[in-house]
Amino acid sequence: MLTNSEENYLKEIYNLEEYFNTEINTNLIAKKIDAKASSVTDMLKKLANKDLLIYQKYKGVKLNTNGKKKALSVIRKHRLWETFLVEKLDFNWDEVHDIAEELEHIRSEKLTNHLDAFLNFPVVDPHGHPIPNKEGDFKKMETICLSNLGIKQEGVLVGVKNSSDTFLRFLSNKNISIGCKIKVVHKEEFDNSLSINIGNNQFNISENVANNLYLKK
Amino acid sequence: MLTNSEENYLKEIYNLEEYFNTEINTNLIAKKIDAKASSVTDMLKKLANKDLLIYQKYKGVKLNTNGKKKALSVIRKHRLWETFLVEKLDFNWDEVHDIAEELEHIRSEKLTNHLDAFLNFPVVDPHGHPIPNKEGDFKKMETICLSNLGIKQEGVLVGVKNSSDTFLRFLSNKNISIGCKIKVVHKEEFDNSLSINIGNNQFNISENVANNLYLKK
DNA sequence: ACTAATATTTAGACTAGCCTAAAAATATTT
DNA sequence: AAATATTTTTAGGCTAGTCTAAATATTAGT
Ligand SMILES: [Mn+2]
Ligand SMILES: [Mn+2]
Ligand SMILES: [Mn+2]
Ligand SMILES: [Mn+2]
Numbered sequence: 001m002l003t004n005s006e007e008n009y010l011k012e013i014y015n016l017e018e019y020f021n022t023e024i025n026t027n028l029i030a031k032k033i034d035a036k037a038s039s040v041t042d043m044l045k046k047l048a049n050k051d052l053l054i055y056q057k058y059k060g061v062k063l064n065t066n067g068k069k070k071a072l073s074v075i076r077k078h079r080l081w082e083t084f085l086v087e088k089l090d091f092n093w094d095e096v097h098d099i100a101e102e103l104e105h106i107r108s109e110k111l112t113n114h115l116d117a118f119l120n121f122p123v124v125d126p127h128g129h130p131i132p133n134k135e136g137d138f139k140k141m142e143t144i145c146l147s148n149l150g151i152k153q154e155g156v157l158v159g160v161k162n163s164s165d166t167f168l169r170f171l172s173n174k175n176i177s178i179g180c181k182i183k184v185v186h187k188e189e190f191d192n193s194l195s196i197n198i199g200n201n202q203f204n205i206s207e208n209v210a211n212n213l214y215l216k217k
Numbered sequence: 218m219l220t221n222s223e224e225n226y227l228k229e230i231y232n233l234e235e236y237f238n239t240e241i242n243t244n245l246i247a248k249k250i251d252a253k254a255s256s257v258t259d260m261l262k263k264l265a266n267k268d269l270l271i272y273q274k275y276k277g278v279k280l281n282t283n284g285k286k287k288a289l290s291v292i293r294k295h296r297l298w299e300t301f302l303v304e305k306l307d308f309n310w311d312e313v314h315d316i317a318e319e320l321e322h323i324r325s326e327k328l329t330n331h332l333d334a335f336l337n338f339p340v341v342d343p344h345g346h347p348i349p350n351k352e353g354d355f356k357k358m359e360t361i362c363l364s365n366l367g368i369k370q371e372g373v374l375v376g377v378k379n380s381s382d383t384f385l386r387f388l389s390n391k392n393i394s395i396g397c398k399i400k401v402v403h404k405e406e407f408d409n410s411l412s413i414n415i416g417n418n419q420f421n422i423s424e425n426v427a428n429n430l431y432l433k434k
Numbered sequence: 435a436c437t438a439a440t441a442t443t444t445a446g447a448c449t450a451g452c453c454t455a456a457a458a459a460t461a462t463t464t
Numbered sequence: 465a466a467a468t469a470t471t472t473t474t475a476g477g478c479t480a481g482t483c484t485a486a487a488t489a490t491t492a493g494t
């Protein structure tokens with residue numbers, strides 16, 4: 001049986017591994033979890049003892065099959081609850097993350113699976129992130145980052161990379177949401193900012209913003 | 218901000234006060250919470266310091282307005298989630314308590330209120346227990362205990378007192394559920410057991426069982 | 435290759451929430 | 465009203481999860 005804290009570590013380590021595709025080091029985890037490096041070291045030892053990851057002093061850490069499975073279960077719950085909040089309880093996509101951080105630790109598997117069915121087995125959450133199924137499997141969507149699109153090219157927004165409240169609210173304010181058709185009108189060489197077209201509106205976004213938007217052509 | 222443990226204490230103290238209508242003592246709480254009396258003493262001091270209840274050494278304890286409000290908020294959440302699980306996720310009334318014990322601690326008030334609306338503002342949970350509204354108000358139902366009914370009298374089952382899994386499963390097995398019309402056919406003087414009629418079935422139940430069933434005439 | 439900077443781990447301390455055992459207060463018998 | 469039994473509190477200890485400060489290992493710069 002895992003504690004909430006252990007579950008959080010596994011989840012964040014999983015996310016970091018996905019993002020960096022390499023062994024994850026102590027400081028990176030500390031930043032994600034918002035704890036001190038020494039606390040992380042303690043927890044890594046504990047998780048290694050519980051056979052959830054491979055830990056070698058000074059060498060970073062890597063989830064094993066066991067740990068990956070647990071991490072995916074937490075991620076599944078997080079994303080199902082976010083979907084529930086948006087689809088059924090009229091929440092906005094920028095209001096659900098913190099609540100899902102609590103709900104993701106509810107233990108009943110039956111609850112998770114019934115929730116999944118109630119929502120009609122959604123495959124992505126409100127931020128376009130894939131929801132693992134009961135077995136932990138999910139399809140990686142073939143997407144392209146907006147910043148890699150060429151001039152005159154277009155695509156439909158299917159996901160955001162950064163899903164902080166502030167970024168999501170920024171997008172909402174600009175009327176950018178999942179499903180929007182986005183077309184690149186101009187790319188500024190100097191700072192890689194983009195001029196884009198959504199519906200009848202045209203405006204500029206920074207490279208940073210473009211880096212966090214994923215499209216399907 | 219209250220911890221889960223503090224919330225549990227407030228909730229159970231509230232329930233005990235409702236049940237016994239008197240100051241609640243340490244051992245009673247210890248039994249309910251399933252902890253040792255010494256642990257209870259520690260917690261009572263803490264809750265008194267946080268201005269949630271009145272505690273005098275050796276004299277028992279009594280929630281103040283503040284504490285009652287918090288207790289009712291936890292009870293509201295518990296019963297709303299139980300209702301959600303039965304109404305929306307196809308759970309049985311004997312499967313929901315333990316899950317609601319976890320869900321009742323999710324902090325977002327907006328979540329609670331949206332859930333309430335999603336369920337169409339239910340006034341009782343799956344066990345016939347009243348659900349406090351946003352302000353903490355609820356109507357006490359005028360009910361009569363089955364063991365106080367006379368021969369030939371009848372009523373509709375509207376609530377159970379004991380809502381342990383085992384008792385609820387016992388009722389399910391006998392096809393007794395909220396909404397049933399129950400008629401007293403015979404009362405055994407020796408042990409106060411009852412012969413009752415539900416639909417076309419007639420059978421016997423012990424005084425203990427009758428004590429835990431509440432009817433509306 | 436040495437030195438300086440950075441990253442990581444260890445050592446020791448703290449809080450919340452629990453425990454056991456002993457002490458103290460209260461309640462019940464005789 | 466004593467003696468006994470019960471209840472409650474205190475004292476001291478444990479674990480999980482965090483922290484700070486110090487020690488140690490690794491990496492980078494010259
Ligand atoms: Mn989230
Ligand atoms: Mn999400
Ligand atoms: Mn319950
Ligand atoms: Mn209930």
